[in-house]
Amino acid sequence: MDEIEEIxxxxxxxxxxxxxxxxxxxxxxxxxxxxIIKKLEDSGIIMKYAAIVNPEKDxxxxxxxxxEIEIQVTPERDxxxxxxxxxxxxxxxxxSLYLMSGGYDLKVIIEGDSLKEVAFFxxxxxxxxxxxxxxxxxxxxxxxxxxxxxxxxxxRDNREGVTA
Amino acid sequence: xxxxxxxxxxxMLATPPSGIRKxxxxxxxxxxxxxxxxxxxxxxxxxxxREEAFYHLEKGQTSYTSNWGLLExxxxxxxxxERFGMYYSPKNEVLVTIGGSEAVDAVLRTILNPGDEIIVCxxxxxxxxxxxxLCDAKLIHLxxxxxxxxxxxxxxxxxxxxNTKALMLCSPSNPTGRIIPADELAKIAEVVKKHxxxxxxxxxxxxxxxxxxxxxxxxxFPGMKDYAIVINGFSxxxxxxxxxxxYMAAPAELxxxxxxxHQYSTICAPIMSQYAAIEGLKNGWNEVERMxxxxxxxxxxxxxxxxxxxxxxxxxxxxxxxxxxIRSTGLTSEEFATQLIEKYQVAVVPGSCFGKxxxxxxxxxxxxxxxxxxxxxxxxxxxxxxxxK
Numbered sequence: 001m002d003e004i005e006e007i008x009x010x011x012x013x014x015x016x017x018x019x020x021x022x023x024x025x026x027x028x029x030x031x032x033x034x035x036i037i038k039k040l041e042d043s044g045i046i047m048k049y050a051a052i053v054n055p056e057k058d059x060x061x062x063x064x065x066x067x068e069i070e071i072q073v074t075p076e077r078d079x080x081x082x083x084x085x086x087x088x089x090x091x092x093x094x095x096s097l098y099l100m101s102g103g104y105d106l107k108v109i110i111e112g113d114s115l116k117e118v119a120f121f122x123x124x125x126x127x128x129x130x131x132x133x134x135x136x137x138x139x140x141x142x143x144x145x146x147x148x149x150x151x152x153x154x155x156r157d158n159r160e161g162v163t164a
Numbered sequence: 165x166x167x168x169x170x171x172x173x174x175x176m177l178a179t180p181p182s183g184i185r186k187x188x189x190x191x192x193x194x195x196x197x198x199x200x201x202x203x204x205x206x207x208x209x210x211x212x213x214r215e216e217a218f219y220h221l222e223k224g225q226t227s228y229t230s231n232w233g234l235l236e237x238x239x240x241x242x243x244x245x246e247r248f249g250m251y252y253s254p255k256n257e258v259l260v261t262i263g264g265s266e267a268v269d270a271v272l273r274t275i276l277n278p279g280d281e282i283i284v285c286x287x288x289x290x291x292x293x294x295x296x297x298l299c300d301a302k303l304i305h306l307x308x309x310x311x312x313x314x315x316x317x318x319x320x321x322x323x324x325x326x327n328t329k330a331l332m333l334c335s336p337s338n339p340t341g342r343i344i345p346a347d348e349l350a351k352i353a354e355v356v357k358k359h360x361x362x363x364x365x366x367x368x369x370x371x372x373x374x375x376x377x378x379x380x381x382x383x384x385f386p387g388m389k390d391y392a393i394v395i396n397g398f399s400x401x402x403x404x405x406x407x408x409x410x411y412m413a414a415p416a417e418l419x420x421x422x423x424x425x426h427q428y429s430t431i432c433a434p435i436m437s438q439y440a441a442i443e444g445l446k447n448g449w450n451e452v453e454r455m456x457x458x459x460x461x462x463x464x465x466x467x468x469x470x471x472x473x474x475x476x477x478x479x480x481x482x483x484x485x486x487x488x489x490i491r492s493t494g495l496t497s498e499e500f501a502t503q504l505i506e507k508y509q510v511a512v513v514p515g516s517c518f519g520k521x522x523x524x525x526x527x528x529x530x531x532x533x534x535x536x537x538x539x540x541x542x543x544x545x546x547x548x549x550x551x552x553k
Contacts, residue, residue, distance in 0.1 A: 010461070014534075021534070024468040025461035157533070159202050160188075 003028070007036055008045070015049040052149055066095070066111050066140040067118050069126065070104040072133040081105060084131045093121050104136070115139070175298055182290045183517030187501060191511050198540045200528040201511040203338065205403035205484070207458075209440070210451035213402060216443035217436040225435060231427040233260025233411070234438045240445040241411050248370075249384035250394065256416040259423050260433045260441075264368045264397035264410035266426070269295050271393050271412060272330075274422045275362055276301040280329035285315040286519030287487075289338045289366065293519060302327070309521030312478055313340040313487065317351035324355070330362040333382060336369040339518045339527040340487040341463075341480020343373065346380040353385040356392075364393045368410070371401035371452055373482040374460040383413070390415060398437075400483075401452050402444040407437040459484050462530040462537060469541035473548050484531040487515065491524040493551040501526055508543040 006026055010017055019037070023030045040046040055061040076083050081099050088108060089097045096109040108126070112118040119137070127135050144152050184201070191197045208214075232238060238254035245252055252258050261267040268291060276282065278300035284292050285306045293303055304323050308315050320331060333352075335344040344352070356363045363382055370379040383392035397410025410433075412422065426432075444452075463480065470477045470488045477488040490500050497514035504510050515525030530537060 006457070006461075009457075017534075021465060021538070024465045027464055157206060159199075159204060159206065 004036055004040070007033065008040065011037075011046070011049075052147075054151055055143065056151060064111050064113065065115050065118050066109060066143075067122075068138045068140060069108045069110060069122060070100075070136040070138075071106040071108060071126065072104045072135075073106060073131045074133060075105075076131065084129060087129060088126065091121075091125065093118075104134075109140075175300075179294045179298065184290060184513050187505070187511060187513055187517075190502075190505055197505065197509050197511050198532075198536050198543075199511040200530070200532060200537075200540055201513050202529050202531070203485075204405040204531065205400060205455065206531045206533065207403040207455050209402065209404050209407070210444070210448055212447055212451075213404070213440040213443045217440040220439040221436055225439070227435060229260075229432045229435050229438060231423055231432050232256075232258070233433055234435070234442070237438050237442045237445075238411075240442055241413070244445055245381075245383075245394070245413055248379060248381045250381060250389070250392075250413065252413040253416065257419050258411060258413050259419050259426060260409070260411045260438060261397075261426060262410070262430050262433050263399060263408045264366060264395050265291060266408075266430065267395045267397075267410055267412040267422075268292065268364070268366065270422045270425045270429075271364055271395070271414075272296050272299055272301070273425055274418065275330055275393075277329070279327065281325060281327045282330045282332060283320060283323055283328060284332045284519070285334070287313070287337075287339055287515060287522030287525075288332070288334055288519055290517060292332050296332075301329070304328070305520040307521040308340075308342075309525075313337065313342040313521070314344045314348065315352070316348055317355045320352060321355050324359050324361070328359060328361050330364055331356060332364045332366070334366040334368075336373060336480070336482025338369065338483055339485050339513070339515065339522070339525075340478075341369075341483040341485045342478065343377070343379075343481045349380055349382050350385055353382055353388050353391075356382070357387055361391065362393055363388070363391050364395065367394060367396045368400050369483040370396065372456055372459055372484060374456075374463060375481070377481055379482075393418065398441050398444060402441070402448055403455060404437070404440065404444070407434070407440060409433050409437040409441050459531060462532070462534060465534065466528065466530045466537055466541060469537075469545070473541070473545040475544075475548060484529055486528045486530060487525050488528065489524060490526055490548075493548060495551065497523055497526055504544065504547055508547050510540045510543045512544075 007022060010022055019030050019033050023033045053061060073084050075081050085097060088094060093110050093112055094108055095111050098107045100107050110118055110121060112121060122135055122137055187201055237260055238258040241258050242252050242254040272295050276299035279302060281302045281304050282296050283304045283306050285308050296303055306315055306319055306323060365382050367381055373379050381394060382388060383394045393412060393414040395412045398404040466486055467477060467479050470486060475488040475490060477486055480486060493500060497516050501512050501514040504512060513527040515522030
């Protein structure tokens with residue numbers, strides 16, 4: 001495996017792994033590991049290190065309302081979908097934004113404090129943007145898995161010692 | 165109550181329980197212990213394999229299979245063995261068994277007559293010696309510790325007699341993780357052919373091999389097909405220990421005989437396990453590689469920790485065990501392991517459980533969470549420091 005990819009994979013799994021542990025695990029000197037991580041950070045490949053919070057367990061996140069909104073838009077002559085996407089993702093309520101193939105163009109994930117707040121945001125901010133032809137709102141009821149993280153179960157080591 | 169004095173088989177009464185078992189009995193019910201004692205992956209079986217088993221269960225495919233195993237599975241196994249340059253007919257040279265363990269037992273019972281000598285390269289997995297003894301074979305214990313824990317052709321040649329029937333190899337090795345280098349394996353193959361003995365090769369760890377090395381099977385050397393009995397399985401590579409599925413590959417005349425025993429004692433391997441194994445061989449390789457890389461990283465981490473605490477250790481090329489030398493502490497491996505559980509809440513297996521050459525070493529399994537490995541090795545370092553005061 002590519003040495004940079006190996007370090008990236010280790011950090012993807014646990015961003016708090018120490019340089020010393022990464023060094024031991026990859027058989028590189030701590031200085032080499034530091035240099036590789038710095039390069040990854042400087043070039044923007046590693047953008048930041050953040051905690052993954054289980055929304056079911058965090059008091060505040062628990063009451064948030066999430067919706068997925070499918071938007072059909074009329075692309076602009078020179079900038080295609082980018083111009084309108086650019087206007088949408090700047091709203092702090094927008095968690096994710098994707099350009100899609102198929103029956104609609106943009107998929108937006110919105111988070112708000114209440115159903116009302118999300119509905120208001122869609123009707124007053126998104127639908128009214130120039131170029132937006134239609135929106136379809138689907139509320140998210142439960143998150144089972146997101147970005148490789150399964151929220152609904154915990155991994156446990158259930159091995160019983162045997163004679164192998 | 166039956167009070168007859170001979171109500172049990174004398175041979176079974178004379179068979180000791182596994183020494184590993186004894187150590188697990190010490191930690192049963194204690195959740196304060198970090199165990200480096202287990203001999204299995206810490207990953208669950210990859211989902212697509214589990215899902216394949218559900219699919220066939222749902223369709224009601226819950227019957228026996230052919231005694232030999234599903235033909236599709238044997239075909240996949242034969243195709244897999246071709247990767248290593250071995251060519252076996254799926255029809256009558258590949259037998260699907262209840263894990264590699266059953267294959268070891270069935271093969272030994274098929275080839276050994278009372279008084280036959282079998283050379284066992286030790287330290288080794290705990291089942292070989294008792295199973296051979298149950299066949300009234302004479303065990304020739306070959307101590308590989310004198311050579312960094314793999315046997316040499318010369319060592320083997322030195323103990324061969326006219327009564328030698330078989331040689332038992334395991335590479336990569338449990339408990340040491342060492343592999344027999346290809347050039348040594350080639351020489352061993354020559355010895356095997358010269359004396360026309362069986363070579364039982366337990367290759368259960370062959371996918372867990374590190375630093376870009378490639379597995380070489382003794383069965384792949386010219387002319388070895390007549391002498392090699394290759395045993396392998398899905399437990400380690402595909403994290404399928406609980407499914408109990410493995411296989412053996414050998415010339416038809418032998419495999420047919422083994423199959424007789426297999427059909428009388430087991431009928432066949434569980435059908436759902438066989439379907440999952442087919443899925444593994446067809447589509448499971450990305451997952452195998454992902455797990456392999458993770459073991460390699462954890463091996464590196466634990467190996468460095470032992471070197472740092474001053475316990476000599478050969479870096480293992482495969483499997484998921486380290487076998488550090490604890491002789492400098494002045495304790496026997498059993499004393500060391502017992503103290504480690506009692507005072508430092510870490511379980512390892514004393515090397516003495518694995519036969520000749522194992523005394524003075526401990527087996528530590530690194531198929532364990534990184535955070536636990538770190539705590540465990542720091543406790544072991546504390547104990548070593550204390551003992552050296």
